[in-house]
Amino acid sequence: MKAILTDTTKCIGCRECVIACKTRYKLDNSIPRRWSAEDGLTARNWTSIIERPDSKYVRKQCRHCIEPACVSACPVNALQKNKDGAVVYDSSKCMGCRYCMMACPYGIPRYDWDRQVPYVRKCILCAEYISDGKQPACTEVCPTEATIFGERDELIAEAHRRIKANPGKYINRVWGEHEVGGSQVLYISDIDLSFLTYGQPLGDKPLPDRTASAMHAVPYAFVGMGSLMAGIGWVIGRRMKNEEGGKDKPEGEENE
Numbered sequence: 001m002k003a004i005l006t007d008t009t010k011c012i013g014c015r016e017c018v019i020a021c022k023t024r025y026k027l028d029n030s031i032p033r034r035w036s037a038e039d040g041l042t043a044r045n046w047t048s049i050i051e052r053p054d055s056k057y058v059r060k061q062c063r064h065c066i067e068p069a070c071v072s073a074c075p076v077n078a079l080q081k082n083k084d085g086a087v088v089y090d091s092s093k094c095m096g097c098r099y100c101m102m103a104c105p106y107g108i109p110r111y112d113w114d115r116q117v118p119y120v121r122k123c124i125l126c127a128e129y130i131s132d133g134k135q136p137a138c139t140e141v142c143p144t145e146a147t148i149f150g151e152r153d154e155l156i157a158e159a160h161r162r163i164k165a166n167p168g169k170y171i172n173r174v175w176g177e178h179e180v181g182g183s184q185v186l187y188i189s190d191i192d193l194s195f196l197t198y199g200q201p202l203g204d205k206p207l208p209d210r211t212a213s214a215m216h217a218v219p220y221a222f223v224g225m226g227s228l229m230a231g232i233g234w235v236i237g238r239r240m241k242n243e244e245g246g247k248d249k250p251e252g253e254e255n256e
């Protein structure tokens with residue numbers, strides 16, 4: 001299973017990773033919105049660099065959870081974990097309910113309000129590239145190897161090796177090794193990264209069981225048949241648009 005390990009102690013905040021992601025997926029600049037979160041992630045920024053005190057930099061992106069809550073919350077299977085473990089998105093299935101955004105414990109997916117037909121957008125772990133044996137764009141360009149790509153078990157071993165070899169340098173923890181069942185994006189750091197979950201302790205138990213049952217109950221209990229039909233109409237309308245020559249397809253799906 002492939003993974004990314006980010007060692008925040010090596011990050012110099014150059015944002016080459018951010019630029020590489022935007023270039024690979026032709027993501028233009030986001031229009032600043034009043035309600036945008038301050039972490040820098042948007043529908044057009046799938047990774048961001050968060051600045052912390054004392055010139056510490058933390059790269060944020062989808063964690064590609066091993067048991068992703070977003071996938072289990074999606075009622076139409078628009079989010080799926082592929083054979084390499086990348087959590088990918090099929091815009092033709094999405095009906096815009098945003099349950100995935102509510103379910104994600106890391107607050108990752110963003111809604112693309114700037115489109116006539118909005119989509120949910122996030123890092124897709126460069127799925128089509130890694131299935132061809134290539135690297136994610138962000139890890140390929142990092143000048144300090146602060147963020148690296150490889151086999152998950154080897155990266156976990158490397159993370160523990162660095163912690164052990166540098167007493168007092170790192171917090172003795174590999175973020176992503178166990179939380180909510182583990183993830184394919186891992187971190188080691190000299191600062192506490194609990195701000196990435198808004199200070200909420202996650203525990204090691206996967207979330208899908210809880211999110212699936214809670215989210216799937218919503219449409220029938222509260223939203224009602226009218227909204228359900230509107231949602232189905234949304235899907236059909238979007239598919240028809242997509243079939244008109246890919247004009248409305250979001251970035252990252254253009255070559256399907």
Ligand code: SF4
Nearest residue numbers: 062063065068070104
């Ligand atoms: S971090 Fe959030 S969006 Fe990414 S796979 Fe996990 S639950 Fe899904």
Ligand code: SF4
Nearest residue numbers: 021123125126136138
């Ligand atoms: S893995 Fe790919 S899609 Fe995800 S942040 Fe890196 S370059 Fe962007």
Ligand code: SF4
Nearest residue numbers: 011012014015017142
């Ligand atoms: S390219 Fe590497 S050093 Fe530069 S901001 Fe990204 S992770 Fe940090």
